[in-house]
Amino acid sequence: MKLIPLITAIVVSVGLYFLVIQRDTLFAFARGDDTSTLSENTPSSEKGEESSAPASEQIVENRVGVVARHSQAEVFDSAVILRGLTQAVRQVDVRAETSSTVISEPLRKGIQVSEGDVLCKLDPGTRPAALLEAQARLTEARANMPVSEARLDEANARLSEAKINLTAAQKLAEGGYTSETKLAASKAAERSAVAGIASAKGGLETARAGIESAIAAVAAARKEIERLTITAPFDGLLESDSAELGSLVLPGDHCATVIQLDTIKVVGFVPETLVNKVGLGALAQAELATGEVVQGQVTFVSRSADQSTRTFEVEITVANPDLSIRDGQTADIAISAQGATAHKLPQSALTLNKQGQLGVRIVREDLTAGFIAIELLRDEADGIWVGGLPDTVDVIIMGQDFVTSGVAVAPSFVEASQ
Template sequence: MRPIPFLTALLVAALLFLAVFKRDDLLAFAQGTAATEAPSPAAPQPAEPIPAETRPAIRVVVLRSIARTIDSAVVLRGETRAARQVEVKAETTGAVISEPRRKGNFVAAGDLLCKLDPGTRAANLAEARAALTEARAHVPEAEAKLAEAQAVLAEAQINHTAAKQLSEGGYTAQTTLLARAAAVRAAEAAIASAEAGLEASQAGIEAAQAAVAAAEREIALLTITAPFDGLLESDAAELGSLMQAGSLCAEVIQLDPIKVVGYVPETEVTRVALGAQAQADLATGETVTGQVTFLSRSADPTTRTFEVEITVPNPDLAIRDGQTASIAIAAQGALAHKLPQSALTLNNEGQLGVRVVEPGDIVGFRPVRVLRDEADGLWVGGLPDAADVIVVGQDFVTAGVTVLPTYREITR
């Protein structure tokens, strides 16, 4: 093995080690100065914390707000709903023989919607009525048989009594007495048979009456009419179409009055009362008023809300079924402050509120609840009667910080 390449490799490795790990010492050696004698740079000293009392106070703008009593409305989202809506269906089978009414037309209660072909139903009714007449004719005959049997029984009882008295005096034979007793039992059996015949005749009458009523009902079902005043939401069944029991004839809706339906959170349900005045702003821009006519006693199991219905007059049928509405239901008045929307903020726990200036110009946080939303601000509750609310700079301070407030005019 040649020593020169090996020594060369060791020399190169030593130079690389010095260049990488002992660079400062190598530079100092090259300059003729020992690395250990070079003055070390002064280590940076940590900055002294500025005492809180000497920090400059943050400037904020404060609104001096005075609480006022407002009509605190319960605001909901909802939709309009027809007062009544029904699918009128056939209850029997038959072909439609009437001209169809077209959707959008007004119908009054009792107006014809569909007329079905009677077929042989008239003949069935005549047959049922004939059977009823025949059943009624059997009643007098049954009654006559019963009367005859009763007369025979009376005669047999008289003969039996006379034979019994003669037998006791020894003037008639014992066989005669037995014959009279047998005659009485035969007359009693005849009466039972006559009564059964009369009951069968009466049962036949009732069966015939039921058959007549069924035939008349079947004929009545051929005429399908509107159940109430309203509008046709669909075309009536077409002429010639075959209707089965359950087939749709037409759909009728009633829009006057109309209902506005919303859902009240369980935290607000106690503020809604039956008969309360309510206002609904429709998506079309129209505003309508009405009264609360229904408030559910059972909460929806999924949303934990309670259904509320507001009845609104709709004489011109301008309000349609299914329109989106913003509902405001009048409730008992409450003290509230009107603040700009930008004044609201969140604390570290995510609670909605405002930051206020407390005595000593110290910042505090007060949770609030929004009572009403208007174009120029929010009405909020949860603050004292008078409050200094920070409206500019509230996001740059926290509770306990000292601020330098600039006050706005008092809210009027």
């Protein structure tokens, strides 16, 4: 039989006995105190003896020492934290509306352009001649207008004459002074005059339609000539070279890309659980990847969620007069929301309970440890803002991992600045 395992078991058993049953005696021995006096004052459950030491001294000796802080709730300017990117307030791909050959020198990307500046100029071809032809047709149509009006006046005169002759023939026929043939001829002349008026009116309408058609042809020819000059729609920067000299462009072909950056948008997506905290006009701050911090206001909150992420688009408008902010930069966004009360604690004060809930250990009124689950609101360099705690609470900031709920503690309090 091997003696080493047996001796090891005996030593461990003795150690556990003194550590569990005679813990006070062991601690007193380690401190160099008189163990005989302590053993006399230590209560024995087997003999039913009562301790001769004061009860308050025993209570203090059995408590766990911790460091705590008196924490008072403060007004906390809560914010909705997002991650997004910058976007140009306007970006347009300027395209051709007609087909022709580029006859202007190309502009290079990166230059500043103003509204109305020529980006691409196209060969006019036969378009000026088409305009002259349309103008000539308009002149001709307008010249035909007086002729049509004169024909209408002539038809009206013939109708008046025919009505007079018909009236006279009818009166003579009633007295027997004219023949039926003469009366029938007068009626036929009157009907012919009416038909002549209708024909004259039709000719007048045709002349008017010819004028309108000629005016439309002139406008179309002029518009086609206007399309030969492609200009910048607004002040901005060229994001691409304009079309090369001599290249053929068709309707819809790219001429240049103009981007406006004097005002920038910072776009993020807010979760559906926080969207009600974001309102139009709310102040917002964005920290760019370069470290630059910019401020602006919320100008758009989407009413429709993205179907894949269930988030809502939020746009923040930021002034960018020096064009220092570029399109497509990553940004950490903080949007101000309605203020609330919260506690600012050191991050080291956080702990977990047996159920895995995140919270803090507190000192109760009976000097025992307790646990309260908390809600993380904002993480800062010098501490963390949490919610879910009473307005006034004593939070254990050191030793919280060595106690559980109900354990007696001996707290030492420090100021918040420490």
